Amino acid sequence: xxxxxxxxxxxxxxxxxxxxxxxxxxxxxxxxxxxxxxxxxxxxxxxxxxxxxxxxxxxxxxxxxxxxxxxxxxxxxxxxxxxxxxxxxxxxxxxxxxxxxxxxxxxxxxxxxxxxxxxxxxxxxxxxxxxxxxxxxxxxxxxxxxxxxxxxxxxxxxxxxxxxxxxxxxxxxxxxxxxxxxxxxxxxxxxxxxxxxxxxxxxxxxxxxxxxxxxxxxxxxxxxxxxxxxxxxxxxxxxxxxxxxxxxxxxxxxxxxxxxxxxxxxxxxxxxxxxxxxxxxxxxxxxxxxxxxxx
Amino acid sequence: xxxxxxxxxxxxxxxxxxxxxxxxxxxxxxxxxxxxxxxxxxxxxxxxxxxxxxxxxxxxxxxxxxxxxxxxxxxxxxxxxxxxxxxxxxxxxxxxxxxxxxxxxxxxxxxxxxxxxxxxxxxxxxxxxxxxxxxxxxxxxxxxxxxxxxxxxxxxxxxxxxxxxxxxxxxxxxxxxxxxxxxxxxxxxxxxxxxxxxxxxxxxxxxxxxxxxxxxxxxxxxxxxxxxxxxxxxxxxxxxxxxxxxxxxxxxxxxxxxxxxxxxxxxxxxxxxxxxxxxxxxxxxxxxxxxxxxx
Numbered sequence: 001x002x003x004x005x006x007x008x009x010x011x012x013x014x015x016x017x018x019x020x021x022x023x024x025x026x027x028x029x030x031x032x033x034x035x036x037x038x039x040x041x042x043x044x045x046x047x048x049x050x051x052x053x054x055x056x057x058x059x060x061x062x063x064x065x066x067x068x069x070x071x072x073x074x075x076x077x078x079x080x081x082x083x084x085x086x087x088x089x090x091x092x093x094x095x096x097x098x099x100x101x102x103x104x105x106x107x108x109x110x111x112x113x114x115x116x117x118x119x120x121x122x123x124x125x126x127x128x129x130x131x132x133x134x135x136x137x138x139x140x141x142x143x144x145x146x147x148x149x150x151x152x153x154x155x156x157x158x159x160x161x162x163x164x165x166x167x168x169x170x171x172x173x174x175x176x177x178x179x180x181x182x183x184x185x186x187x188x189x190x191x192x193x194x195x196x197x198x199x200x201x202x203x204x205x206x207x208x209x210x211x212x213x214x215x216x217x218x219x220x221x222x223x224x225x226x227x228x229x230x231x232x233x234x235x236x237x238x239x240x241x242x243x244x245x246x247x248x249x250x251x252x253x254x255x256x257x258x259x260x261x262x263x264x265x266x267x268x269x270x271x272x273x274x275x276x277x278x279x280x281x282x283x284x285x286x287x288x289x290x291x292x293x294x295x
Numbered sequence: 296x297x298x299x300x301x302x303x304x305x306x307x308x309x310x311x312x313x314x315x316x317x318x319x320x321x322x323x324x325x326x327x328x329x330x331x332x333x334x335x336x337x338x339x340x341x342x343x344x345x346x347x348x349x350x351x352x353x354x355x356x357x358x359x360x361x362x363x364x365x366x367x368x369x370x371x372x373x374x375x376x377x378x379x380x381x382x383x384x385x386x387x388x389x390x391x392x393x394x395x396x397x398x399x400x401x402x403x404x405x406x407x408x409x410x411x412x413x414x415x416x417x418x419x420x421x422x423x424x425x426x427x428x429x430x431x432x433x434x435x436x437x438x439x440x441x442x443x444x445x446x447x448x449x450x451x452x453x454x455x456x457x458x459x460x461x462x463x464x465x466x467x468x469x470x471x472x473x474x475x476x477x478x479x480x481x482x483x484x485x486x487x488x489x490x491x492x493x494x495x496x497x498x499x500x501x502x503x504x505x506x507x508x509x510x511x512x513x514x515x516x517x518x519x520x521x522x523x524x525x526x527x528x529x530x531x532x533x534x535x536x537x538x539x540x541x542x543x544x545x546x547x548x549x550x551x552x553x554x555x556x557x558x559x560x561x562x563x564x565x566x567x568x569x570x571x572x573x574x575x576x577x578x579x580x581x582x583x584x585x586x587x588x589x590x
Contacts, residue, residue, distance in 0.1 A: 028398060029398040032393065032396050032398040032399060033398065033399060033400055035393060036393060036394065036396075036399050036402075036405060037405075039390055039393065040405045040408050040409065042466075043408065043409055043411070043412055043466065043469075043470060044408050044411060046412075046420070046423050046424065046427060046466070047411055047412075047415060047423075049423070049427060049434060050419075050423045050426070053426070061426075062429075062431075062432045063432060064431060064432035064437070065437050066432065066433075066434045066437050107315050107316045107319055108316060110312045110313075110315065110316075111312055111313045111315070111316040113312055114308070114309045114310060114311065114312025114313045115309075115312075115313060117309075118308065118309025118310075118312075119309075120309050120310060123309065126310070126313065130313075130316070130320075132576070132579070133320055133324050135523055135575055135576060135579050136324065136328070136572065136575075137526070137527035137548060137568060137571045137572055137575055138527065138529070138548075139527070139529070139548045139551045139552060139564075139568045139571065140327070140328055140331050140568045140569070140571070140572045141323070141324060141327045141328070141331075142552075143331060143334070143551070143555045143561055143564055143565055143568060144326075144327035144328075144330040144331045144334065144565070145323065145327050146555070146556075147330075147341070147561065148326075148327065148330065163323055164323070166319065166323065167320070167323040167324050167327075170316055170319060170320060171320075174316060199308055224414055227416070228414075228415075228416040228417060228418075230416075230417065230418045230529075230530045230533075230534075231529050231530065231533075231548075231552065235556055244416075245416050245418045245419065248416075248418065248419055248422070249418050249419075249422060249534050252422055252425070252534075259426060262422065262426070263426075265419075266416075266419045266422075266423060269415075269416050269419055270411075270415055270416075270419075273414050273415060273416075274411070277407070277410055277411070277414055278407065281406075281407050281410060284410055284414075284474075285474050285475060285478045288413065288471060288474075288475075288520075289475060289513075289516060289517065289520065
């Protein structure tokens with residue numbers, strides 16, 4: 001093009017080209033954001049739809065055509081929490097999730113320390129051994145534990161549920177915390193040792209406080225894993241110790257399914273998870289990939 | 296403490312710190328696994344628990360081999376796993392690239408939204424889709440009717456049930472691949488991309504020859520994690536179809552769960568879950584061996 005147009009024309013062509021480029025850029029911005037919005041909407045719609053259903057008048061939940069505009073009511077929520085005993089199952093879920101999280105952390109944090117800040121032969125393969133527990137299909141543990149817990153008479157108890165969930169949580173906690181512990185610079189460890197800190201003193205006074213984001217992430221993950229667990233809880237809990245997911249699923253098993261109350265139970269289950277994720281979203285990808293990818 | 300003991304403890308502190316976790320995991324993971332293996336070589340039905348387990352060698356495994364229902368579960372599980380993972384991989388890369396575009400506004404908020412499907416209770420995801428896909432009053436068929444598409448039966452038709460389960464899994468886990476891709480893209484150096492752009496490489500070329508090779512490591516990891524999780528999938532599918540209609544969505548975990556807790560036939564279920572265990576661990580060993588860079 002440079003060869004065929006004269007000197008003055010070149011400037012005009014360049015200016016036109018720039019305008020063209022600007023227009024193309026703007027179109028691209030609009031298109032990209034529109035697609036991004038649609039994609040996000042597709043992923044959030046089912047959740048929003050369920051939250052909406054929980055505040056619809058119960059009869060309207062199964063209306064055909066579906067109801068998009070309505071006067072919100074707390075009827076389903078009221079029935080769920082005060083007539084169906086939803087608050088009991090909420091408490092059960094909280095007790096089990098907190099119990100299992102605390103146990104996993106108490107056992108997992110020292111182990112992660114032993115697997116990260118010490119050097120000895122076979123350390124990394126030992127760490128891999130712990131990770132491999134995470135690959136267990138849950139059914140392999142659930143069937144035998146069902147029989148064992150029954151004979152120990154801890155089936156249908158909080159204790160049994162907490163123990164079972166801990167089996168899934170410990171490997172996760174160890175692997176996640178190990179990644180965070182490894183990132184603390186060795187110089188800090190040397191400096192604290194020079195100042196007379198023992199190895200366990202370093203763990204308590206330096207490593208744990210410095211790994212606060214790691215601790216928070218592993219707590220959130222343990223909590224969510226236990227909060228969401230279904231297979232184990234469905235066979236190991238009685239009417240009194242039932243967790244929220246098991247209860248919510250049972251709402252749809254009756255001859256006349258309680259869709260509105262189910263929606264309320266769903267929303268109830270999402271709220272704590274949503275709050276936790278908001279706080280630790282920076283580290284979620286790291287957690288979901290077992291610490292392999294920084295997010 | 297004697298000097299010898301003190302010396303021993305301080306030298307072995309690293310491995311010693313892992314002992315409590317080992318003890319716990321031995322009790323609630325290794326012992327159950329061994330017990331599961333033991334059960335799989337016996338004949339025992341919980342509904343007739345007064346008859347003690349009788350040793351029958353590998354009969355359970357031989358029976359599995361010739362059981363048409365088991366052959367069906369293997370086929371269903373593999374189809375589910377391969378379909379779900381490959382589609383999630385393709386869509387995930389696309390969505391991840393899309394979100395990494397410099398034009399995206401409010402990217403941080405929208406990425407938080409993408410996290411939600413992965414952390415919401417899987418059982419409730421299954422049941423939420425059950426409400427949305429309801430043939431009479433579900434919101435999905437309502438939207439499709441507006442577009443002129445009618446008569447899709449989703450989870451109630453044997454032919455469409457498994458694709459429906461795949462669709463739900465894609466909804467839940469595509470964000471995982473997308474966010475892994477996004478996080479990796481952010482951490483990549485800018486220079487190769489700029490150099491290629493200056494040299495006049497097309498976008499397709501840059502994607503094919505620079506982006507993809509650089510993403511390879513983290514994508515393989517994401518695929519491995521997804522393969523494991525889809526092979527042991529239980530929650531969503533179980534609450535939605537119980538493996539039906541007929542045996543159309545009878546995944547391996549559901550087959551084992553039903554055999555153990557509906558029919559009480561724990562020894563046969565144990566054999567099934569050991570097969571699943573071997574498949575998952577075998578896959579891990581093979582793929583992890585390939586993934587780890589050779590020294």
